[in-house]
Amino acid sequence: MNILILGGGGREHALAWAIRQNPKCDRLIVAPGNAGIAGVAECAALDILSRASVLEFAQENAIDFVIIGPEAPLAAGVSDALRDAGFLVFGPSQAAAQLEASKTFTKEICDACGAPTAAWARFTAAAPARDHVTAQGAPIVIKADGLAAGKGVTVAETVQQAHAAIDAIFDGEFGEMSVVVEEFMAGEEASFFILSDGTDCLPIGTAQDHKRVGDGDTGPNTGGMGAYSPAPVLTPALQDQVMARIVRPTIAEMARKGMPFQGVLYAGLMIRDGQARLVEYNVRFGDPECQVLMMRLGGQALDLLLACAEGRLAEVPVTWADDHALTVVMAAQGYPGPYVKGTPIKGLDALPETSFQMTFHAGTDTQDGVVVATGGRVLACTGRGATLAEAHQRAYQLVEAIDWPQGFCRRDIGWRAL
Ligand code: AMP
Ligand code: GLY
Numbered sequence: 001m002n003i004l005i006l007g008g009g010g011r012e013h014a015l016a017w018a019i020r021q022n023p024k025c026d027r028l029i030v031a032p033g034n035a036g037i038a039g040v041a042e043c044a045a046l047d048i049l050s051r052a053s054v055l056e057f058a059q060e061n062a063i064d065f066v067i068i069g070p071e072a073p074l075a076a077g078v079s080d081a082l083r084d085a086g087f088l089v090f091g092p093s094q095a096a097a098q099l100e101a102s103k104t105f106t107k108e109i110c111d112a113c114g115a116p117t118a119a120w121a122r123f124t125a126a127a128p129a130r131d132h133v134t135a136q137g138a139p140i141v142i143k144a145d146g147l148a149a150g151k152g153v154t155v156a157e158t159v160q161q162a163h164a165a166i167d168a169i170f171d172g173e174f175g176e177m178s179v180v181v182e183e184f185m186a187g188e189e190a191s192f193f194i195l196s197d198g199t200d201c202l203p204i205g206t207a208q209d210h211k212r213v214g215d216g217d218t219g220p221n222t223g224g225m226g227a228y229s230p231a232p233v234l235t236p237a238l239q240d241q242v243m244a245r246i247v248r249p250t251i252a253e254m255a256r257k258g259m260p261f262q263g264v265l266y267a268g269l270m271i272r273d274g275q276a277r278l279v280e281y282n283v284r285f286g287d288p289e290c291q292v293l294m295m296r297l298g299g300q301a302l303d304l305l306l307a308c309a310e311g312r313l314a315e316v317p318v319t320w321a322d323d324h325a326l327t328v329v330m331a332a333q334g335y336p337g338p339y340v341k342g343t344p345i346k347g348l349d350a351l352p353e354t355s356f357q358m359t360f361h362a363g364t365d366t367q368d369g370v371v372v373a374t375g376g377r378v379l380a381c382t383g384r385g386a387t388l389a390e391a392h393q394r395a396y397q398l399v400e401a402i403d404w405p406q407g408f409c410r411r412d413i414g415w416r417a418l
Pocket of ligand 2 (some may be wrong): 289
Protein backbone atom coordinates (compact mmCIF):
# COMPACT_ATOMS: atom_id res chain seq x y z
CA MET A 1 0.00 0.00 0.00
CA ASN A 2 1.26 3.50 -0.93
CA ILE A 3 0.76 5.92 1.93
CA LEU A 4 1.04 9.71 1.97
CA ILE A 5 1.31 11.62 5.26
CA LEU A 6 0.80 15.38 5.17
CA GLY A 7 2.92 17.41 7.60
CA GLY A 8 6.52 17.86 8.63
CA GLY A 9 6.71 17.97 12.41
CA GLY A 10 7.45 15.63 15.29
CA ARG A 11 3.91 14.30 15.10
CA GLU A 12 4.39 13.26 11.48
CA HIS A 13 7.80 11.73 12.18
CA ALA A 14 6.21 9.61 14.90
CA LEU A 15 3.33 8.59 12.61
CA ALA A 16 5.76 7.68 9.83
CA TRP A 17 7.99 5.74 12.23
CA ALA A 18 5.06 3.66 13.50
CA ILE A 19 3.45 3.10 10.10
CA ARG A 20 6.74 2.05 8.51
CA GLN A 21 6.83 -0.90 10.94
CA ASN A 22 3.60 -2.32 9.54
CA PRO A 23 4.13 -4.82 6.70
CA LYS A 24 1.09 -3.38 4.86
CA CYS A 25 3.14 -0.25 4.18
CA ASP A 26 5.01 -0.48 0.85
CA ARG A 27 5.81 3.08 -0.14
CA LEU A 28 5.69 5.90 2.41
CA ILE A 29 5.84 9.56 1.40
CA VAL A 30 5.70 12.47 3.84
CA ALA A 31 5.10 15.98 2.56
CA PRO A 32 6.95 18.15 3.29
CA GLY A 33 8.72 15.97 5.90
CA ASN A 34 12.01 16.96 7.56
CA ALA A 35 15.58 15.68 8.04
CA GLY A 36 14.52 13.00 10.53
CA ILE A 37 11.53 11.84 8.52
CA ALA A 38 13.88 11.36 5.56
CA GLY A 39 15.34 8.42 7.51
CA VAL A 40 12.06 6.47 7.45
CA ALA A 41 10.19 7.80 4.39
CA GLU A 42 10.53 9.70 1.13
CA CYS A 43 10.03 13.43 1.62
CA ALA A 44 8.26 15.50 -1.03
CA ALA A 45 7.95 19.27 -1.38
CA LEU A 46 4.25 20.02 -1.69
CA ASP A 47 1.86 22.83 -0.75
CA ILE A 48 -0.24 20.81 1.69
CA LEU A 49 -2.83 23.60 2.03
CA SER A 50 -3.65 23.45 -1.68
CA ARG A 51 -6.42 20.97 -2.49
CA ALA A 52 -5.39 20.89 -6.15
CA SER A 53 -1.69 20.25 -5.43
CA VAL A 54 -2.36 17.47 -2.93
CA LEU A 55 -4.91 15.81 -5.21
CA GLU A 56 -2.58 15.92 -8.20
CA PHE A 57 0.30 14.55 -6.12
CA ALA A 58 -1.84 11.68 -4.78
CA GLN A 59 -2.99 10.78 -8.30
CA GLU A 60 0.50 10.93 -9.79
CA ASN A 61 1.95 8.73 -7.05
CA ALA A 62 -0.85 6.16 -6.98
CA ILE A 63 -1.48 6.81 -3.30
CA ASP A 64 -3.84 4.36 -1.56
CA PHE A 65 -4.18 6.11 1.79
CA VAL A 66 -3.66 9.72 2.88
CA ILE A 67 -3.10 10.62 6.55
CA ILE A 68 -3.47 14.30 7.39
CA GLY A 69 -1.33 15.38 10.37
CA PRO A 70 -1.89 19.10 11.11
CA GLU A 71 -5.13 21.08 11.46
CA ALA A 72 -4.49 23.64 8.71
CA PRO A 73 -5.06 21.30 5.72
CA LEU A 74 -8.15 19.90 7.47
CA ALA A 75 -9.56 23.40 7.95
CA ALA A 76 -8.70 24.09 4.29
CA GLY A 77 -10.83 21.16 3.12
CA VAL A 78 -8.00 18.99 1.76
CA SER A 79 -9.67 15.85 3.14
CA ASP A 80 -12.92 16.67 1.30
CA ALA A 81 -11.11 17.18 -2.01
CA LEU A 82 -9.33 13.85 -1.65
CA ARG A 83 -12.44 11.94 -0.59
CA ASP A 84 -14.51 13.44 -3.41
CA ALA A 85 -11.89 12.09 -5.80
CA GLY A 86 -12.19 8.61 -4.29
CA PHE A 87 -9.12 8.53 -2.04
CA LEU A 88 -9.12 6.83 1.34
CA VAL A 89 -8.34 9.55 3.91
CA PHE A 90 -7.66 9.72 7.63
CA GLY A 91 -8.85 13.09 8.92
CA PRO A 92 -12.16 14.91 9.26
CA SER A 93 -14.01 16.95 6.65
CA GLN A 94 -13.74 20.74 6.64
CA ALA A 95 -17.19 20.90 8.25
CA ALA A 96 -16.27 18.47 11.04
CA ALA A 97 -12.91 20.23 11.57
CA GLN A 98 -14.91 23.16 12.98
CA LEU A 99 -14.66 21.26 16.27
CA GLU A 100 -11.16 22.71 16.42
CA ALA A 101 -11.40 25.76 14.14
CA SER A 102 -14.39 27.36 15.87
CA LYS A 103 -14.81 27.70 19.63
CA THR A 104 -18.45 28.75 19.15
CA PHE A 105 -19.22 25.69 17.04
CA THR A 106 -17.82 23.39 19.73
CA LYS A 107 -19.69 25.16 22.52
CA GLU A 108 -22.94 24.83 20.56
CA ILE A 109 -22.31 21.12 20.02
CA CYS A 110 -21.65 20.67 23.76
CA ASP A 111 -24.86 22.50 24.61
CA ALA A 112 -26.87 20.46 22.10
CA CYS A 113 -25.62 17.11 23.43
CA GLY A 114 -25.30 18.04 27.09
CA ALA A 115 -21.52 17.53 27.31
CA PRO A 116 -20.12 19.19 30.45
CA THR A 117 -17.90 22.20 29.68
CA ALA A 118 -17.30 25.74 31.00
CA ALA A 119 -20.22 28.20 30.91
CA TRP A 120 -19.73 30.60 28.01
CA ALA A 121 -20.95 33.63 26.12
CA ARG A 122 -20.02 34.95 22.68
CA PHE A 123 -19.58 38.60 21.71
CA THR A 124 -18.98 40.36 18.41
CA ALA A 125 -18.05 43.72 19.93
CA ALA A 126 -15.70 44.78 22.73
CA ALA A 127 -18.07 46.82 24.93
CA PRO A 128 -20.61 44.09 25.80
CA ALA A 129 -17.77 41.58 26.27
CA ARG A 130 -16.07 43.95 28.73
CA ASP A 131 -19.34 44.49 30.60
CA HIS A 132 -19.87 40.74 30.84
CA VAL A 133 -16.39 40.27 32.30
CA THR A 134 -16.94 43.09 34.80
CA ALA A 135 -20.17 41.40 35.92
CA GLN A 136 -18.61 37.91 36.16
CA GLY A 137 -15.30 38.85 37.82
CA ALA A 138 -11.94 37.04 37.56
CA PRO A 139 -10.38 34.57 37.01
CA ILE A 140 -12.03 34.30 33.62
CA VAL A 141 -11.00 32.99 30.22
CA ILE A 142 -10.99 35.00 26.97
CA LYS A 143 -10.76 33.18 23.64
CA ALA A 144 -10.46 34.52 20.11
CA ASP A 145 -12.91 32.51 18.02
CA GLY A 146 -10.82 31.01 15.26
CA LEU A 147 -7.61 29.15 14.56
CA ALA A 148 -5.05 31.30 16.35
CA ALA A 149 -2.32 28.65 16.62
CA GLY A 150 -3.07 28.13 20.29
CA LYS A 151 -2.28 31.79 20.99
CA GLY A 152 -5.84 33.07 21.09
CA VAL A 153 -6.53 32.07 24.69
CA THR A 154 -5.97 34.24 27.77
CA VAL A 155 -6.58 32.84 31.22
CA ALA A 156 -7.05 36.21 32.94
CA GLU A 157 -6.29 36.49 36.65
CA THR A 158 -7.84 39.96 36.86
CA VAL A 159 -10.69 41.82 35.20
CA GLN A 160 -8.12 44.28 33.84
CA GLN A 161 -6.19 41.51 32.08
CA ALA A 162 -9.44 40.17 30.64
CA HIS A 163 -10.37 43.62 29.31
CA ALA A 164 -6.93 43.97 27.70
CA ALA A 165 -7.31 40.57 26.03
CA ILE A 166 -10.72 41.53 24.66
CA ASP A 167 -9.34 44.82 23.30
CA ALA A 168 -6.41 43.03 21.66
CA ILE A 169 -8.80 40.67 19.85
CA PHE A 170 -11.03 43.45 18.56
CA ASP A 171 -8.04 45.63 17.66
CA GLY A 172 -7.35 43.05 15.01
CA GLU A 173 -4.44 41.10 16.46
CA PHE A 174 -6.01 37.93 15.01
CA GLY A 175 -7.89 39.43 12.05
CA GLU A 176 -11.71 39.31 11.89
CA MET A 177 -12.76 37.73 15.14
CA SER A 178 -15.45 37.29 17.69
CA VAL A 179 -14.70 36.50 21.30
CA VAL A 180 -15.84 33.71 23.58
CA VAL A 181 -15.75 34.47 27.31
CA GLU A 182 -15.62 31.35 29.47
CA GLU A 183 -15.95 30.42 33.09
CA PHE A 184 -12.51 29.55 34.54
CA MET A 185 -12.26 25.84 35.36
CA ALA A 186 -9.80 24.76 38.04
CA GLY A 187 -8.35 21.25 38.11
CA GLU A 188 -5.81 19.01 36.43
CA GLU A 189 -5.61 18.90 32.63
CA ALA A 190 -5.24 15.73 30.60
CA SER A 191 -5.69 14.74 26.98
CA PHE A 192 -7.71 11.82 25.68
CA PHE A 193 -7.40 10.50 22.12
CA ILE A 194 -10.30 8.74 20.45
CA LEU A 195 -10.61 7.44 16.90
CA SER A 196 -14.04 7.78 15.32
CA ASP A 197 -15.26 6.56 11.95
CA GLY A 198 -18.34 8.76 12.18
CA THR A 199 -20.35 6.20 14.13
CA ASP A 200 -18.14 4.06 16.33
CA CYS A 201 -15.46 5.30 18.72
CA LEU A 202 -12.24 3.71 19.89
CA PRO A 203 -10.13 5.25 22.67
CA ILE A 204 -6.44 4.90 21.81
CA GLY A 205 -4.71 6.49 24.74
CA THR A 206 -4.28 9.29 27.25
CA ALA A 207 -1.47 11.80 27.70
CA GLN A 208 -0.42 14.83 29.62
CA ASP A 209 1.24 17.79 27.93
CA HIS A 210 3.50 20.52 29.37
CA LYS A 211 2.47 23.77 27.70
CA ARG A 212 4.62 26.33 29.56
CA VAL A 213 8.18 26.88 28.41
CA GLY A 214 9.87 26.79 31.83
CA ASP A 215 10.46 24.28 34.59
CA GLY A 216 7.73 24.20 37.22
CA ASP A 217 5.15 25.25 34.58
CA THR A 218 6.39 28.84 34.37
CA GLY A 219 6.77 31.29 31.50
CA PRO A 220 4.78 31.69 28.31
CA ASN A 221 2.69 29.01 26.64
CA THR A 222 4.18 26.96 23.83
CA GLY A 223 2.88 24.27 21.50
CA GLY A 224 4.07 21.72 24.08
CA MET A 225 7.47 21.10 25.68
CA GLY A 226 6.96 17.45 26.57
CA ALA A 227 4.35 14.79 27.24
CA TYR A 228 3.85 11.37 28.74
CA SER A 229 1.37 8.55 28.30
CA PRO A 230 -0.67 7.20 29.99
CA ALA A 231 -1.99 10.09 32.12
CA PRO A 232 -2.67 8.51 35.52
CA VAL A 233 -5.35 11.10 36.33
CA LEU A 234 -7.50 9.65 33.51
CA THR A 235 -8.36 6.41 35.28
CA PRO A 236 -10.32 3.73 33.40
CA ALA A 237 -13.48 4.81 35.27
CA LEU A 238 -12.96 8.42 34.27
CA GLN A 239 -12.31 7.39 30.66
CA ASP A 240 -15.66 5.57 30.66
CA GLN A 241 -17.32 8.68 32.07
CA VAL A 242 -15.77 10.88 29.35
CA MET A 243 -16.79 8.44 26.61
CA ALA A 244 -20.38 8.30 27.90
CA ARG A 245 -20.93 11.99 28.70
CA ILE A 246 -18.69 13.86 26.28
CA VAL A 247 -17.25 11.87 23.37
CA ARG A 248 -20.11 9.60 22.25
CA PRO A 249 -22.72 12.38 22.56
CA THR A 250 -20.46 14.67 20.48
CA ILE A 251 -19.96 12.05 17.76
CA ALA A 252 -23.72 11.36 17.68
CA GLU A 253 -24.53 15.08 17.48
CA MET A 254 -22.03 15.57 14.63
CA ALA A 255 -23.66 12.70 12.71
CA ARG A 256 -27.11 14.12 13.40
CA LYS A 257 -26.00 17.47 11.97
CA GLY A 258 -24.89 15.75 8.78
CA MET A 259 -21.17 16.27 9.45
CA PRO A 260 -19.94 12.89 10.74
CA PHE A 261 -16.54 13.12 12.41
CA GLN A 262 -13.95 10.74 10.97
CA GLY A 263 -10.43 10.91 12.32
CA VAL A 264 -8.85 11.38 15.72
CA LEU A 265 -10.68 13.46 18.29
CA TYR A 266 -8.32 14.97 20.83
CA ALA A 267 -10.30 15.91 23.91
CA GLY A 268 -8.60 18.38 26.25
CA LEU A 269 -10.15 17.76 29.66
CA MET A 270 -10.19 19.46 33.04
CA ILE A 271 -10.50 17.02 35.91
CA ARG A 272 -11.60 17.85 39.41
CA ASP A 273 -13.16 15.76 42.17
CA GLY A 274 -13.60 12.74 39.89
CA GLN A 275 -15.50 14.73 37.25
CA ALA A 276 -14.19 15.66 33.80
CA ARG A 277 -15.26 18.66 31.75
CA LEU A 278 -14.25 19.51 28.20
CA VAL A 279 -11.76 22.35 27.73
CA GLU A 280 -11.49 22.01 23.97
CA TYR A 281 -11.39 19.62 21.07
CA ASN A 282 -8.68 19.29 18.48
CA VAL A 283 -9.32 17.27 15.34
CA ARG A 284 -5.81 15.83 14.95
CA PHE A 285 -3.14 14.19 17.05
CA GLY A 286 -1.41 16.47 19.55
CA ASP A 287 2.22 17.36 19.08
CA PRO A 288 4.15 16.11 21.10
CA GLU A 289 1.39 13.80 22.45
CA CYS A 290 1.45 11.84 19.19
CA GLN A 291 5.08 10.92 19.80
CA VAL A 292 4.26 9.11 23.05
CA LEU A 293 1.11 7.51 21.64
CA MET A 294 2.93 6.16 18.56
CA MET A 295 5.83 4.94 20.67
CA ARG A 296 3.32 2.82 22.60
CA LEU A 297 1.16 1.69 19.65
CA GLY A 298 3.94 0.88 17.18
CA GLY A 299 3.00 -0.75 13.87
CA GLN A 300 -0.65 -1.42 14.80
CA ALA A 301 -1.22 2.34 14.39
CA LEU A 302 -1.65 1.79 10.64
CA ASP A 303 -4.33 -0.89 11.15
CA LEU A 304 -6.20 1.44 13.50
CA LEU A 305 -6.04 4.46 11.20
CA LEU A 306 -7.11 2.31 8.24
CA ALA A 307 -10.07 0.85 10.15
CA CYS A 308 -11.04 4.40 11.12
CA ALA A 309 -10.91 5.63 7.51
CA GLU A 310 -12.77 2.56 6.21
CA GLY A 311 -15.56 2.72 8.79
CA ARG A 312 -14.56 -0.57 10.46
CA LEU A 313 -13.69 0.64 13.96
CA ALA A 314 -16.28 -1.64 15.57
CA GLU A 315 -14.19 -4.63 14.40
CA VAL A 316 -10.69 -3.70 15.57
CA PRO A 317 -9.05 -4.22 18.92
CA VAL A 318 -6.25 -2.06 20.36
CA THR A 319 -3.47 -4.04 21.96
CA TRP A 320 -1.92 -2.13 24.82
CA ALA A 321 1.31 -3.17 26.39
CA ASP A 322 1.42 -2.26 30.06
CA ASP A 323 4.00 0.41 29.27
CA HIS A 324 4.77 4.12 29.58
CA ALA A 325 6.28 6.65 27.20
CA LEU A 326 7.68 10.11 27.80
CA THR A 327 8.96 12.72 25.37
CA VAL A 328 11.15 15.77 26.01
CA VAL A 329 11.03 18.55 23.43
CA MET A 330 14.31 20.30 22.60
CA ALA A 331 13.65 23.82 21.35
CA ALA A 332 15.79 26.61 19.91
CA GLN A 333 16.90 29.23 22.42
CA GLY A 334 14.40 32.08 22.42
CA TYR A 335 11.35 29.92 21.67
CA PRO A 336 8.40 30.64 21.96
CA GLY A 337 9.62 34.16 21.15
CA PRO A 338 12.02 34.91 18.26
CA TYR A 339 14.62 32.17 18.08
CA VAL A 340 17.87 31.41 16.28
CA LYS A 341 17.63 29.37 13.09
CA GLY A 342 20.11 27.28 11.14
CA THR A 343 22.27 26.13 14.05
CA PRO A 344 23.91 22.71 13.59
CA ILE A 345 22.90 19.73 15.73
CA LYS A 346 25.53 17.05 16.31
CA GLY A 347 25.46 13.60 17.81
CA LEU A 348 22.24 12.50 16.14
CA ASP A 349 23.80 9.69 14.06
CA ALA A 350 25.06 7.87 17.13
CA LEU A 351 21.69 7.81 18.91
CA PRO A 352 19.88 4.52 19.40
CA GLU A 353 16.72 4.10 17.31
CA THR A 354 14.70 1.36 18.93
CA SER A 355 11.18 0.71 20.17
CA PHE A 356 12.42 2.06 23.54
CA GLN A 357 14.27 5.18 22.40
CA MET A 358 13.53 7.42 19.42
CA THR A 359 14.48 10.98 18.63
CA PHE A 360 11.68 12.42 16.52
CA HIS A 361 12.49 15.48 14.44
CA ALA A 362 10.12 18.43 14.55
CA GLY A 363 11.97 21.32 12.91
CA THR A 364 15.11 20.16 11.11
CA ASP A 365 16.66 20.24 7.67
CA THR A 366 19.86 18.93 6.16
CA GLN A 367 22.36 21.50 4.82
CA ASP A 368 25.61 20.26 3.26
CA GLY A 369 25.15 16.94 5.02
CA VAL A 370 24.67 18.55 8.43
CA VAL A 371 21.36 18.53 10.34
CA VAL A 372 20.35 22.06 11.29
CA ALA A 373 17.50 23.43 13.40
CA THR A 374 14.87 25.24 11.35
CA GLY A 375 11.95 25.56 13.76
CA GLY A 376 11.18 26.57 17.33
CA ARG A 377 10.46 23.08 18.58
CA VAL A 378 13.19 21.00 16.97
CA LEU A 379 13.49 17.49 18.45
CA ALA A 380 11.34 15.22 20.61
CA CYS A 381 13.54 12.81 22.59
CA THR A 382 11.24 9.93 23.40
CA GLY A 383 11.64 6.98 25.75
CA ARG A 384 9.45 3.97 26.49
CA GLY A 385 9.67 1.56 29.40
CA ALA A 386 7.84 -0.61 31.88
CA THR A 387 7.52 2.35 34.23
CA LEU A 388 7.31 6.09 33.73
CA ALA A 389 10.63 6.45 35.56
CA GLU A 390 12.29 4.13 33.04
CA ALA A 391 10.76 6.01 30.09
CA HIS A 392 11.93 9.28 31.67
CA GLN A 393 15.47 8.01 32.10
CA ARG A 394 15.61 6.80 28.48
CA ALA A 395 14.27 10.09 27.10
CA TYR A 396 16.74 12.25 29.05
CA GLN A 397 19.57 9.92 28.07
CA LEU A 398 18.90 10.97 24.45
CA VAL A 399 18.84 14.65 25.46
CA GLU A 400 22.26 14.26 27.12
CA ALA A 401 23.76 12.63 24.02
CA ILE A 402 22.73 15.46 21.68
CA ASP A 403 25.33 18.15 21.05
CA TRP A 404 23.37 21.32 20.33
CA PRO A 405 24.52 24.35 22.35
CA GLN A 406 21.75 26.58 20.94
CA GLY A 407 19.01 24.23 22.14
CA PHE A 408 17.25 23.85 25.49
CA CYS A 409 14.60 21.68 27.11
CA ARG A 410 12.58 21.45 30.29
CA ARG A 411 14.23 19.29 32.95
CA ASP A 412 11.02 18.34 34.74
CA ILE A 413 8.87 16.59 32.15
CA GLY A 414 6.61 14.09 33.90
CA TRP A 415 7.00 15.64 37.38
CA ARG A 416 3.32 15.36 38.21
CA ALA A 417 3.23 11.62 37.70
CA LEU A 418 6.76 10.64 38.77
P1 AMP B 1 -7.53 26.02 24.38
O1 AMP B 1 -6.83 26.61 23.19
O2 AMP B 1 -9.02 26.22 24.40
O3 AMP B 1 -7.10 24.62 24.65
O4 AMP B 1 -6.93 26.74 25.65
C1 AMP B 1 -5.55 26.68 25.93
C2 AMP B 1 -5.33 26.43 27.38
O5 AMP B 1 -5.99 27.45 28.15
C3 AMP B 1 -5.91 25.13 27.89
O6 AMP B 1 -5.06 24.06 27.67
C4 AMP B 1 -6.11 25.44 29.35
O7 AMP B 1 -4.90 25.31 30.06
C5 AMP B 1 -6.50 26.88 29.35
N1 AMP B 1 -7.96 27.02 29.36
C6 AMP B 1 -8.77 27.14 28.30
N2 AMP B 1 -10.06 27.25 28.67
C7 AMP B 1 -10.07 27.21 30.02
C8 AMP B 1 -11.10 27.31 31.02
N3 AMP B 1 -12.38 27.50 30.70
N4 AMP B 1 -10.73 27.22 32.31
C9 AMP B 1 -9.43 27.08 32.67
N5 AMP B 1 -8.42 26.99 31.78
C10 AMP B 1 -8.72 27.07 30.47
N1 GLY C 1 0.39 19.78 22.34
C1 GLY C 1 -0.78 20.54 22.13
C2 GLY C 1 -1.34 20.45 20.78
O1 GLY C 1 -0.92 19.69 19.96
O2 GLY C 1 -2.29 21.19 20.52
